């Protein structure tokens with residue numbers, strides 16, 4: 001584990017008051033940290049999108065699974081779900097009334113770079129999502145409360161969270177020397193954009209192949225691989241992430257950056273592609 005960065009790993013500008021950075025967010029029970037890695041300004045930006053995912057979209061799942069929260073006292077006791085009859089109106093439902101799981105996740109194609117697309121590709125918005133919920137329990141909630149299971153979910157928020165995990169995980173494993181990150185800009189960007197789909201997406205690889213030893217709780221798995229054949233003189237760092245894997249959720253691929261001048265990094269799993 002490397003620690004004590006001389007500049008913020010995200011903006012590369014600030015070197016004062018760097019704070020510890022959780023690799024897997026604390027809200028997802030993550031414990032590993034990069035010591036003194038992030039400036040206050042970047043921590044505020046990343047905190048905002050993590051808040052949106054963990055305290056809004058995934059709140060009921062996290063609470064009902066007893067996952068960690070740094071601010072348990074201020075943790076919302078209700079989630080807002082849209083009315084079936086009027087999707088624009090939101091109804092407050094106590095967290096413990098919401099079935100486990102009630103998950104919505106983007107259904108993405110593989111990152112463009114892994115499909116051989118040029119970096120100039122103009123990516124479009126994706127509207128396709130996968131839903132995970134207990135059908136009987138959700139039907140009961142829908143009957144008694146008249147709500148829909150389809151809550152607000154911004155793909156870009158989710159993409160920024162997994163980009164940040166892949167980026168910090170890669171740094172913790174391989175360091176920043178020789179490493180050119182693809183996504184540090186995107187992680188900090190507040191604008192709506194779709195170019196991240198060049199580096200972030202789904203995968204055709206099977207879960208069993210990527211995660212032969214899933215975590216006992218089937219909550220989270222992460223691995224890093226390199227793709228030497230993508231380019232002759234550099235290797236790519238690819239992370240695979242799977243949240244709430246016990247529910248058969250999709251695995252996501254994040255190409256967080258590339259390493260120049262290193263033929264193959266020891267410790268990495270070479271060539272996990274089909």
Ligand SMILES: [Zn+2]
Nearest residue numbers: 008011039042
């Ligand atoms: Zn910064």
